[in-house]
Amino acid sequence: LSQKDDKDTILAKAAKFIAANPDLDAYYGNGWSVGVFEGEETIRGPKKERLDAISPNKPVILTSYDGHSIWVNSKALEIAGITKDTPDPEAGVIERDPVTGEPWGTLKEAAMELLPDEKYTLAQLIEGVKAFQALMHSLGYTGIFSATFSAGMDDETSKVFKLLDDKGELKMWVRASKRSYLPRNTCHNTHFPCRRLFRKVEGAWR
Incomplete structure:
Protein backbone atom coordinates (compact mmCIF):
# COMPACT_ATOMS: atom_id res chain seq x y z
CA LEU A 1 0.00 0.00 0.00
CA SER A 2 0.98 3.64 -0.36
CA GLN A 3 0.11 6.66 1.73
CA LYS A 4 -1.05 8.24 -1.53
CA ASP A 5 -3.68 5.53 -2.11
CA ASP A 6 -7.25 6.70 -1.58
CA LYS A 7 -9.56 4.49 0.47
CA ASP A 8 -11.05 2.77 -2.57
CA THR A 9 -7.59 1.93 -3.91
CA ILE A 10 -6.51 0.55 -0.53
CA LEU A 11 -9.51 -1.75 -0.37
CA ALA A 12 -9.12 -2.78 -4.02
CA LYS A 13 -5.47 -3.73 -3.47
CA ALA A 14 -6.32 -5.65 -0.30
CA ALA A 15 -9.21 -7.47 -1.98
CA LYS A 16 -7.01 -8.41 -4.94
CA PHE A 17 -4.34 -9.86 -2.64
CA ILE A 18 -6.91 -11.78 -0.60
CA ALA A 19 -8.47 -13.26 -3.74
CA ALA A 20 -5.03 -14.30 -5.02
CA ASN A 21 -4.03 -15.94 -1.73
CA PRO A 22 -7.04 -17.90 -0.46
CA ASP A 23 -4.91 -20.38 1.50
CA LEU A 24 -3.40 -17.83 3.91
CA ASP A 25 -4.71 -17.84 7.48
CA ALA A 26 -4.35 -14.07 7.88
CA TYR A 27 -3.63 -11.06 5.70
CA TYR A 28 -1.06 -8.42 6.63
CA GLY A 29 -0.13 -5.20 4.92
CA ASN A 30 1.11 -1.68 5.57
CA GLY A 31 1.36 1.77 4.06
CA TRP A 32 -2.11 3.36 4.36
CA SER A 33 -2.60 6.97 5.51
CA VAL A 34 -5.47 8.22 7.66
CA GLY A 35 -5.39 11.41 5.62
CA VAL A 36 -7.29 9.78 2.76
CA PHE A 37 -10.35 9.10 4.90
CA GLU A 38 -13.13 11.51 5.76
CA GLY A 39 -15.22 12.63 8.71
CA GLU A 40 -14.76 10.82 12.01
CA GLU A 41 -12.37 8.35 10.39
CA THR A 42 -9.78 11.11 10.07
CA ILE A 43 -9.69 11.22 13.87
CA ARG A 44 -10.41 7.67 15.01
CA GLY A 45 -8.95 5.92 11.99
CA PRO A 46 -10.67 3.70 9.42
CA LYS A 47 -13.56 1.47 10.49
CA LYS A 48 -13.48 -2.31 10.70
CA GLU A 49 -16.57 -2.64 8.50
CA ARG A 50 -14.61 -1.59 5.42
CA LEU A 51 -12.32 -4.61 5.84
CA ASP A 52 -15.17 -6.89 6.94
CA ALA A 53 -16.67 -6.39 3.49
CA ILE A 54 -13.64 -7.94 1.77
CA SER A 55 -12.68 -10.52 4.41
CA PRO A 56 -15.40 -11.51 6.88
CA ASN A 57 -13.86 -14.82 7.95
CA LYS A 58 -10.10 -14.23 8.13
CA PRO A 59 -8.17 -11.53 9.97
CA VAL A 60 -6.90 -8.51 8.06
CA ILE A 61 -4.22 -6.44 9.81
CA LEU A 62 -2.96 -3.31 8.05
CA THR A 63 -0.34 -1.05 9.62
CA SER A 64 -0.32 2.66 8.79
CA TYR A 65 2.60 4.11 6.84
CA ASP A 66 3.96 5.82 9.98
CA GLY A 67 3.74 2.69 12.12
CA HIS A 68 1.60 4.29 14.85
CA SER A 69 -1.78 2.72 14.01
CA ILE A 70 -3.16 -0.61 12.83
CA TRP A 71 -6.44 -1.01 10.97
CA VAL A 72 -8.18 -4.36 11.52
CA ASN A 73 -11.37 -6.18 10.67
CA SER A 74 -13.79 -7.81 13.11
CA LYS A 75 -12.14 -11.23 12.78
CA ALA A 76 -8.77 -9.84 13.86
CA LEU A 77 -10.39 -8.22 16.90
CA GLU A 78 -12.14 -11.50 17.73
CA ILE A 79 -8.95 -13.56 17.54
CA ALA A 80 -7.10 -11.02 19.69
CA GLY A 81 -9.92 -11.08 22.24
CA ILE A 82 -10.52 -7.33 21.96
CA THR A 83 -14.07 -6.35 22.96
CA LYS A 84 -15.90 -3.28 24.26
CA ASP A 85 -14.81 -4.35 27.75
CA THR A 86 -11.09 -4.51 26.92
CA PRO A 87 -9.35 -1.60 28.66
CA ASP A 88 -6.94 0.62 26.79
CA PRO A 89 -3.37 -0.48 27.54
CA GLU A 90 -0.95 2.00 29.04
CA ALA A 91 0.19 4.40 26.29
CA GLY A 92 -2.26 2.91 23.80
CA VAL A 93 -5.77 3.50 22.46
CA ILE A 94 -8.43 1.09 21.26
CA GLU A 95 -10.62 3.40 19.20
CA ARG A 96 -14.30 2.80 19.93
CA ASP A 97 -17.68 3.61 18.45
CA PRO A 98 -18.89 6.66 20.40
CA VAL A 99 -22.43 5.26 20.59
CA THR A 100 -22.00 1.52 21.20
CA GLY A 101 -18.54 1.44 22.76
CA GLU A 102 -17.58 -1.42 20.45
CA PRO A 103 -14.06 -1.45 18.97
CA TRP A 104 -13.98 0.87 15.97
CA GLY A 105 -11.35 -0.96 13.96
CA THR A 106 -8.21 1.07 14.61
CA LEU A 107 -5.64 0.38 17.33
CA LYS A 108 -3.04 3.01 18.19
CA GLU A 109 0.41 2.93 19.76
CA ALA A 110 0.70 0.31 22.55
CA ALA A 111 -2.75 -1.10 21.69
CA MET A 112 -1.18 -2.53 18.53
CA GLU A 113 0.68 -5.00 20.74
CA LEU A 114 -2.64 -6.66 21.64
CA LEU A 115 -2.61 -8.28 18.20
CA PRO A 116 -0.73 -11.51 17.50
CA ASP A 117 2.66 -11.11 15.84
CA GLU A 118 2.70 -11.61 12.11
CA LYS A 119 4.48 -14.75 11.00
Missing part, protein backbone atom coordinates in the same frame (compact mmCIF):
# COMPACT_ATOMS: atom_id res chain seq x y z
CA TYR A 120 6.07 -15.57 7.67
CA THR A 121 7.93 -18.56 6.32
CA LEU A 122 11.54 -18.21 5.19
CA ALA A 123 10.40 -18.56 1.58
CA GLN A 124 7.87 -15.75 2.01
CA LEU A 125 10.49 -13.46 3.55
CA ILE A 126 12.95 -14.14 0.74
CA GLU A 127 10.26 -13.49 -1.86
CA GLY A 128 9.29 -10.26 -0.08
CA VAL A 129 12.84 -8.93 0.15
CA LYS A 130 13.52 -9.72 -3.51
CA ALA A 131 10.31 -8.01 -4.59
CA PHE A 132 11.13 -4.98 -2.43
CA GLN A 133 14.64 -4.83 -3.84
CA ALA A 134 13.30 -4.92 -7.39
CA LEU A 135 10.87 -2.10 -6.57
CA MET A 136 13.60 0.05 -5.03
CA HIS A 137 15.87 -0.46 -8.03
CA SER A 138 13.04 0.40 -10.41
CA LEU A 139 12.69 3.72 -8.60
CA GLY A 140 16.41 4.42 -8.73
CA TYR A 141 17.28 3.62 -5.11
CA THR A 142 20.46 1.68 -4.38
CA GLY A 143 20.27 1.53 -0.57
CA ILE A 144 17.85 1.62 2.35
CA PHE A 145 17.92 2.38 6.07
CA SER A 146 15.67 0.66 8.61
CA ALA A 147 15.45 2.40 11.97
CA THR A 148 13.30 -0.15 13.79
CA PHE A 149 14.78 -3.63 13.59
CA SER A 150 13.50 -5.28 16.79
CA ALA A 151 13.38 -8.73 18.35
CA GLY A 152 11.13 -11.27 16.65
CA MET A 153 10.27 -11.11 12.97
CA ASP A 154 12.83 -8.38 12.27
CA ASP A 155 15.52 -10.81 13.44
CA GLU A 156 14.34 -13.21 10.75
CA THR A 157 14.35 -10.45 8.16
CA SER A 158 17.93 -9.51 9.01
CA LYS A 159 18.89 -13.16 8.55
CA VAL A 160 17.32 -13.09 5.09
CA PHE A 161 19.36 -10.01 4.15
CA LYS A 162 22.53 -11.83 5.18
CA LEU A 163 21.48 -15.03 3.42
CA LEU A 164 20.85 -13.21 0.15
CA ASP A 165 24.06 -11.23 0.49
CA ASP A 166 26.07 -14.41 1.05
CA LYS A 167 24.53 -15.81 -2.15
CA GLY A 168 25.31 -12.65 -4.09
CA GLU A 169 21.61 -11.87 -4.56
CA LEU A 170 21.42 -8.76 -2.39
CA LYS A 171 22.19 -5.89 -4.75
CA MET A 172 21.21 -2.94 -2.56
CA TRP A 173 22.96 -1.48 0.47
CA VAL A 174 21.17 -2.06 3.77
CA ARG A 175 21.84 -0.13 6.97
CA ALA A 176 19.77 -0.80 10.07
CA SER A 177 19.58 0.00 13.76
CA LYS A 178 18.64 -2.61 16.33
CA ARG A 179 15.95 -1.91 18.90
CA SER A 180 16.49 -3.49 22.32
CA TYR A 181 14.38 -3.45 25.44
CA LEU A 182 15.58 -3.38 29.05
CA PRO A 183 13.51 -4.89 31.87
CA ARG A 184 11.21 -2.26 33.36
CA ASN A 185 12.94 -2.31 36.74
CA THR A 186 16.45 -1.91 35.33
CA CYS A 187 16.71 1.87 35.59
CA HIS A 188 13.27 3.41 35.74
CA ASN A 189 13.48 4.71 39.29
CA THR A 190 12.75 8.33 40.21
CA HIS A 191 16.38 9.39 40.34
CA PHE A 192 17.68 6.77 37.91
CA PRO A 193 15.62 7.09 34.73
CA CYS A 194 16.62 5.61 31.39
CA ARG A 195 16.83 8.45 28.90
CA ARG A 196 19.50 7.49 26.40
CA LEU A 197 21.33 4.35 25.44
CA PHE A 198 24.92 4.84 24.31
CA ARG A 199 26.33 2.19 22.07
CA LYS A 200 29.69 1.58 20.54
CA VAL A 201 29.36 1.32 16.79
CA GLU A 202 32.13 1.39 14.21
CA GLY A 203 34.69 2.28 16.87
CA ALA A 204 32.92 5.35 18.26
CA TRP A 205 30.42 6.00 21.02
CA ARG A 206 27.19 7.43 19.64
Whole structure:
Protein backbone atom coordinates (compact mmCIF):
# COMPACT_ATOMS: atom_id res chain seq x y z
CA LEU A 1 0.00 0.00 0.00
CA SER A 2 0.98 3.64 -0.36
CA GLN A 3 0.11 6.66 1.73
CA LYS A 4 -1.05 8.24 -1.53
CA ASP A 5 -3.68 5.53 -2.11
CA ASP A 6 -7.25 6.70 -1.58
CA LYS A 7 -9.56 4.49 0.47
CA ASP A 8 -11.05 2.77 -2.57
CA THR A 9 -7.59 1.93 -3.91
CA ILE A 10 -6.51 0.55 -0.53
CA LEU A 11 -9.51 -1.75 -0.37
CA ALA A 12 -9.12 -2.78 -4.02
CA LYS A 13 -5.47 -3.73 -3.47
CA ALA A 14 -6.32 -5.65 -0.30
CA ALA A 15 -9.21 -7.47 -1.98
CA LYS A 16 -7.01 -8.41 -4.94
CA PHE A 17 -4.34 -9.86 -2.64
CA ILE A 18 -6.91 -11.78 -0.60
CA ALA A 19 -8.47 -13.26 -3.74
CA ALA A 20 -5.03 -14.30 -5.02
CA ASN A 21 -4.03 -15.94 -1.73
CA PRO A 22 -7.04 -17.90 -0.46
CA ASP A 23 -4.91 -20.38 1.50
CA LEU A 24 -3.40 -17.83 3.91
CA ASP A 25 -4.71 -17.84 7.48
CA ALA A 26 -4.35 -14.07 7.88
CA TYR A 27 -3.63 -11.06 5.70
CA TYR A 28 -1.06 -8.42 6.63
CA GLY A 29 -0.13 -5.20 4.92
CA ASN A 30 1.11 -1.68 5.57
CA GLY A 31 1.36 1.77 4.06
CA TRP A 32 -2.11 3.36 4.36
CA SER A 33 -2.60 6.97 5.51
CA VAL A 34 -5.47 8.22 7.66
CA GLY A 35 -5.39 11.41 5.62
CA VAL A 36 -7.29 9.78 2.76
CA PHE A 37 -10.35 9.10 4.90
CA GLU A 38 -13.13 11.51 5.76
CA GLY A 39 -15.22 12.63 8.71
CA GLU A 40 -14.76 10.82 12.01
CA GLU A 41 -12.37 8.35 10.39
CA THR A 42 -9.78 11.11 10.07
CA ILE A 43 -9.69 11.22 13.87
CA ARG A 44 -10.41 7.67 15.01
CA GLY A 45 -8.95 5.92 11.99
CA PRO A 46 -10.67 3.70 9.42
CA LYS A 47 -13.56 1.47 10.49
CA LYS A 48 -13.48 -2.31 10.70
CA GLU A 49 -16.57 -2.64 8.50
CA ARG A 50 -14.61 -1.59 5.42
CA LEU A 51 -12.32 -4.61 5.84
CA ASP A 52 -15.17 -6.89 6.94
CA ALA A 53 -16.67 -6.39 3.49
CA ILE A 54 -13.64 -7.94 1.77
CA SER A 55 -12.68 -10.52 4.41
CA PRO A 56 -15.40 -11.51 6.88
CA ASN A 57 -13.86 -14.82 7.95
CA LYS A 58 -10.10 -14.23 8.13
CA PRO A 59 -8.17 -11.53 9.97
CA VAL A 60 -6.90 -8.51 8.06
CA ILE A 61 -4.22 -6.44 9.81
CA LEU A 62 -2.96 -3.31 8.05
CA THR A 63 -0.34 -1.05 9.62
CA SER A 64 -0.32 2.66 8.79
CA TYR A 65 2.60 4.11 6.84
CA ASP A 66 3.96 5.82 9.98
CA GLY A 67 3.74 2.69 12.12
CA HIS A 68 1.60 4.29 14.85
CA SER A 69 -1.78 2.72 14.01
CA ILE A 70 -3.16 -0.61 12.83
CA TRP A 71 -6.44 -1.01 10.97
CA VAL A 72 -8.18 -4.36 11.52
CA ASN A 73 -11.37 -6.18 10.67
CA SER A 74 -13.79 -7.81 13.11
CA LYS A 75 -12.14 -11.23 12.78
CA ALA A 76 -8.77 -9.84 13.86
CA LEU A 77 -10.39 -8.22 16.90
CA GLU A 78 -12.14 -11.50 17.73
CA ILE A 79 -8.95 -13.56 17.54
CA ALA A 80 -7.10 -11.02 19.69
CA GLY A 81 -9.92 -11.08 22.24
CA ILE A 82 -10.52 -7.33 21.96
CA THR A 83 -14.07 -6.35 22.96
CA LYS A 84 -15.90 -3.28 24.26
CA ASP A 85 -14.81 -4.35 27.75
CA THR A 86 -11.09 -4.51 26.92
CA PRO A 87 -9.35 -1.60 28.66
CA ASP A 88 -6.94 0.62 26.79
CA PRO A 89 -3.37 -0.48 27.54
CA GLU A 90 -0.95 2.00 29.04
CA ALA A 91 0.19 4.40 26.29
CA GLY A 92 -2.26 2.91 23.80
CA VAL A 93 -5.77 3.50 22.46
CA ILE A 94 -8.43 1.09 21.26
CA GLU A 95 -10.62 3.40 19.20
CA ARG A 96 -14.30 2.80 19.93
CA ASP A 97 -17.68 3.61 18.45
CA PRO A 98 -18.89 6.66 20.40
CA VAL A 99 -22.43 5.26 20.59
CA THR A 100 -22.00 1.52 21.20
CA GLY A 101 -18.54 1.44 22.76
CA GLU A 102 -17.58 -1.42 20.45
CA PRO A 103 -14.06 -1.45 18.97
CA TRP A 104 -13.98 0.87 15.97
CA GLY A 105 -11.35 -0.96 13.96
CA THR A 106 -8.21 1.07 14.61
CA LEU A 107 -5.64 0.38 17.33
CA LYS A 108 -3.04 3.01 18.19
CA GLU A 109 0.41 2.93 19.76
CA ALA A 110 0.70 0.31 22.55
CA ALA A 111 -2.75 -1.10 21.69
CA MET A 112 -1.18 -2.53 18.53
CA GLU A 113 0.68 -5.00 20.74
CA LEU A 114 -2.64 -6.66 21.64
CA LEU A 115 -2.61 -8.28 18.20
CA PRO A 116 -0.73 -11.51 17.50
CA ASP A 117 2.66 -11.11 15.84
CA GLU A 118 2.70 -11.61 12.11
CA LYS A 119 4.48 -14.75 11.00
CA TYR A 120 6.07 -15.57 7.67
CA THR A 121 7.93 -18.56 6.32
CA LEU A 122 11.54 -18.21 5.19
CA ALA A 123 10.40 -18.56 1.58
CA GLN A 124 7.87 -15.75 2.01
CA LEU A 125 10.49 -13.46 3.55
CA ILE A 126 12.95 -14.14 0.74
CA GLU A 127 10.26 -13.49 -1.86
CA GLY A 128 9.29 -10.26 -0.08
CA VAL A 129 12.84 -8.93 0.15
CA LYS A 130 13.52 -9.72 -3.51
CA ALA A 131 10.31 -8.01 -4.59
CA PHE A 132 11.13 -4.98 -2.43
CA GLN A 133 14.64 -4.83 -3.84
CA ALA A 134 13.30 -4.92 -7.39
CA LEU A 135 10.87 -2.10 -6.57
CA MET A 136 13.60 0.05 -5.03
CA HIS A 137 15.87 -0.46 -8.03
CA SER A 138 13.04 0.40 -10.41
CA LEU A 139 12.69 3.72 -8.60
CA GLY A 140 16.41 4.42 -8.73
CA TYR A 141 17.28 3.62 -5.11
CA THR A 142 20.46 1.68 -4.38
CA GLY A 143 20.27 1.53 -0.57
CA ILE A 144 17.85 1.62 2.35
CA PHE A 145 17.92 2.38 6.07
CA SER A 146 15.67 0.66 8.61
CA ALA A 147 15.45 2.40 11.97
CA THR A 148 13.30 -0.15 13.79
CA PHE A 149 14.78 -3.63 13.59
CA SER A 150 13.50 -5.28 16.79
CA ALA A 151 13.38 -8.73 18.35
CA GLY A 152 11.13 -11.27 16.65
CA MET A 153 10.27 -11.11 12.97
CA ASP A 154 12.83 -8.38 12.27
CA ASP A 155 15.52 -10.81 13.44
CA GLU A 156 14.34 -13.21 10.75
CA THR A 157 14.35 -10.45 8.16
CA SER A 158 17.93 -9.51 9.01
CA LYS A 159 18.89 -13.16 8.55
CA VAL A 160 17.32 -13.09 5.09
CA PHE A 161 19.36 -10.01 4.15
CA LYS A 162 22.53 -11.83 5.18
CA LEU A 163 21.48 -15.03 3.42
CA LEU A 164 20.85 -13.21 0.15
CA ASP A 165 24.06 -11.23 0.49
CA ASP A 166 26.07 -14.41 1.05
CA LYS A 167 24.53 -15.81 -2.15
CA GLY A 168 25.31 -12.65 -4.09
CA GLU A 169 21.61 -11.87 -4.56
CA LEU A 170 21.42 -8.76 -2.39
CA LYS A 171 22.19 -5.89 -4.75
CA MET A 172 21.21 -2.94 -2.56
CA TRP A 173 22.96 -1.48 0.47
CA VAL A 174 21.17 -2.06 3.77
CA ARG A 175 21.84 -0.13 6.97
CA ALA A 176 19.77 -0.80 10.07
CA SER A 177 19.58 0.00 13.76
CA LYS A 178 18.64 -2.61 16.33
CA ARG A 179 15.95 -1.91 18.90
CA SER A 180 16.49 -3.49 22.32
CA TYR A 181 14.38 -3.45 25.44
CA LEU A 182 15.58 -3.38 29.05
CA PRO A 183 13.51 -4.89 31.87
CA ARG A 184 11.21 -2.26 33.36
CA ASN A 185 12.94 -2.31 36.74
CA THR A 186 16.45 -1.91 35.33
CA CYS A 187 16.71 1.87 35.59
CA HIS A 188 13.27 3.41 35.74
CA ASN A 189 13.48 4.71 39.29
CA THR A 190 12.75 8.33 40.21
CA HIS A 191 16.38 9.39 40.34
CA PHE A 192 17.68 6.77 37.91
CA PRO A 193 15.62 7.09 34.73
CA CYS A 194 16.62 5.61 31.39
CA ARG A 195 16.83 8.45 28.90
CA ARG A 196 19.50 7.49 26.40
CA LEU A 197 21.33 4.35 25.44
CA PHE A 198 24.92 4.84 24.31
CA ARG A 199 26.33 2.19 22.07
CA LYS A 200 29.69 1.58 20.54
CA VAL A 201 29.36 1.32 16.79
CA GLU A 202 32.13 1.39 14.21
CA GLY A 203 34.69 2.28 16.87
CA ALA A 204 32.92 5.35 18.26
CA TRP A 205 30.42 6.00 21.02
CA ARG A 206 27.19 7.43 19.64
